[in-house]
Amino acid sequence: MSSARSDRAPSSTDERLADEWHQLMGRYQRLMCALDRELGAAHGLTASEFEVLQQLHRADECSMRLRELGEGAHLSQSALSRLVARLENDGLLERRxxxxxxxxQYVGLTAAGRDRYADARPTQRQVLRENGTDCLARD
Incomplete structure (x- = not known):
């Protein structure tokens, strides 16, 4: 950033954007913590693991390219690789x-993965209802 730009006082729009960003991050962190806690206790899954199972469940034939899965999971390639390896070791998905x-490579749900997703989905939806409704009220 140039020194001329940094000498200017922040605009009210900049301040509103910064405030909105801060609030968004707070809502996201609270929701992710609640999802991790509840999904972990009831189903042995993290929120990110559930998200991967959900994406695969929604895909044609419960399978998709690993690259496409990574784009939708909002994880780095290395984080996705570790997560997929854990789910594969747990017998919830398989690579081909x-x-x-x-x-x-394709990644697909196993029968155990489909069952775990089906069992965990009501828990995830309940957490979203209890903790995520403030996101719906915003423009």
């Missing part, structure tokens, strides 16, 4: 190589 492009 794409037949058209041997470099690409």
């Amino acid at each position: 190589t794409c037949s058209e492009d041997r470099r690409a």
Whole structure:
């Protein structure tokens, strides 16, 4: 940032944006903590693990390319790789190589993964109802 720009007083728009950002981050952190706590206690899942199971559940044939999964999971590639390895070790998903492009991998839910998602979904929705309604009231 140039020194000329940093010498200017922040605009009221800048301050409102900073305040909104702070509030958004607070809501996100509270919701993620509640999801981690409840999903972990009841189903042995983190919020991020549940999100991956949910994305796969919604995908055609409960399977998608690992790259596409990463785009929707909002995780770094290394974090996604560790998460997928944990879920694979737990028997909740499986990887397979794409037949058209041997470099690409598909990730799909196993029967146990579909069951765990189905069991955990009501818990996730309850946490969202109890903790996420303030997000709906905002413009």
